Amino acid sequence: MLFGIGSGKLHIGRRVQLVIWLQIMQEWIGIAGVTIYQPTIFRIAGISNADSEWVSGLNNTIYMLSTLICVFTLDRIGRRWTLYWGSVVMGMCMFLAGAFSRLGTEYTGATAKLYGGVAVFFVYLFTATFGASWLTVPWLYPAEIFPLEVRARGNAWGVVGWSIGNGWLTLLCPVMFDAMEEKALYIFGICNILTLPMVYCLYPETNQRTLEEINLIFTSDSIWTWEAERSLRMLKERNAELVEAAEQARMIDHHDRNSGSVIGDGGEKVADVEMKRLGGTEEGHWLLEDDEM
Numbered sequence: 001m002l003f004g005i006g007s008g009k010l011h012i013g014r015r016v017q018l019v020i021w022l023q024i025m026q027e028w029i030g031i032a033g034v035t036i037y038q039p040t041i042f043r044i045a046g047i048s049n050a051d052s053e054w055v056s057g058l059n060n061t062i063y064m065l066s067t068l069i070c071v072f073t074l075d076r077i078g079r080r081w082t083l084y085w086g087s088v089v090m091g092m093c094m095f096l097a098g099a100f101s102r103l104g105t106e107y108t109g110a111t112a113k114l115y116g117g118v119a120v121f122f123v124y125l126f127t128a129t130f131g132a133s134w135l136t137v138p139w140l141y142p143a144e145i146f147p148l149e150v151r152a153r154g155n156a157w158g159v160v161g162w163s164i165g166n167g168w169l170t171l172l173c174p175v176m177f178d179a180m181e182e183k184a185l186y187i188f189g190i191c192n193i194l195t196l197p198m199v200y201c202l203y204p205e206t207n208q209r210t211l212e213e214i215n216l217i218f219t220s221d222s223i224w225t226w227e228a229e230r231s232l233r234m235l236k237e238r239n240a241e242l243v244e245a246a247e248q249a250r251m252i253d254h255h256d257r258n259s260g261s262v263i264g265d266g267g268e269k270v271a272d273v274e275m276k277r278l279g280g281t282e283e284g285h286w287l288l289e290d291d292e293m
Contacts, residue, residue, distance in 0.1 A: 001153060009219045012150065016157045018203060019142040023161030024168075025195050026138045029087065030094050030188030031130050032169045037177055037185065038123050041097065044104035045116025055120070059127055066131035078207035079137050079144075083199045086133025091192030093126035098185035105182075138162075144206040145214055204228050 004013020038059065042052040074082055100119035104112045139158065146154030176184040204217045204225050213232065220231040 001150065001157065010147065010215060011218045011221075012146075014223065015145050015154065015218060018145065019138075019154065019158040020161035020164070021198075022138045022141055022203070023158050024165035025191070025198065026134050026162070027165030027169045028188070028191045029090055029130070029134060029195060030126065030185070030191065031134075032166065033173055033176075033184060033188050034097075034123055034126055036173045037182075040177075040182075041101055041116065041119045041123055043116075044101055044112065045120050046113040047116075047120075059124055062124060063127045063131045066128040067135060069132035070136045073132070074136065074140075075207060078205050079141060080199055080203060080205050082133050082137055083203075084196060086129055087192045087195045087199075089129045090126050090134070091189045093122045093129065094185045094189035094192065097122040097126065098182040098189070101182040101185070141203070141206065144209075145204075145218070147215065148211065201225060 001007075001012050001016050004011055004016070007013065038056065039052055042055055043049075047055055070082070077085075097119045100115045100122065104115040104119060107115060138161075142155045142158040143151060173184070176187065180187075201224055204214075206214060209217075216235050217228045217232050219235070220228040222228065222231075
């Protein structure tokens with residue numbers, strides 16, 4: 001799967017690489033860094049060690065509640081736009097938290113506490129934004145881009161990417177903050193900026209698309225999203241009947257799972273029969289091969 005050997009037009013290897021790097025990016029946009037550095041920011045803000053525990057607890061509570069935002073926005077604006085707005089807001093938060101942390105160390109008394117308090121605000125905003133955007137999509141994306149037959153293994157590759165990103169950053173963060181202090185937050189801000197062209201160029205939108213449409217997107221030999229979208233439009237125009245049958249098959253399969261309806265002596269699903277009816281076309285042929293993987 002890692003190299004896509006034997007997957008042909010399905011380009012499974014490309015999908016594996018996408019989910020691995022999406023998880024690595026999820027870590028490098030700064031969540032681990034904020035978790036490690038927030039006690040220092042709290043100290044700059046004049047928060048005592050005893051109070052920093054409940055301040056951190058409040059931050060984690062807001063983090064948890066912010067995940068509910070995705071419930072209402074993810075299917076409305078799509079996966080790509082969720083990542084976009086998350087990266088923009090979190091990038092600004094990292095730069096501003098770093099800047100106000102620096103100001104807090106250069107002043108004393110009430111002024112230092114004021115700047116530290118502003119830095120704490122941006123830490124809270126960063127954490128809430130992460131929970132509402134980047135926390136969810138990298139775990140959902142693998143479940144949407146892999147064919148059913150390899151979906152569990154595809155999700156496992158996502159865990160591999162998370163382990164690489166999280167392990168690497170956890171080991172490196174103490175070294176970064178010892179050497180750079182609050183300037184390390186600027187690195188995470190830059191990483192947020194870098195995710196924007198990466199998502200735009202490499203990650204196709206999956207929102208409200210059927211499994212058949214996802215497979216059609218990844219038939220493109222180009223890694224660029226605009227080429228994949230163009231290829232999808234061309235395939236749908238040339239094979240409107242196939243796409244319509246795929247959509248009908250999805251709806252019928254959903255009904256079959258709820259009602260247990262089958263046809264024929266062998267218990268064959270209506271959806272399977274409809275797809276096989278169009279299996280003579282080139283696109284239908286590899287779609288059926290995908291179903292039989």
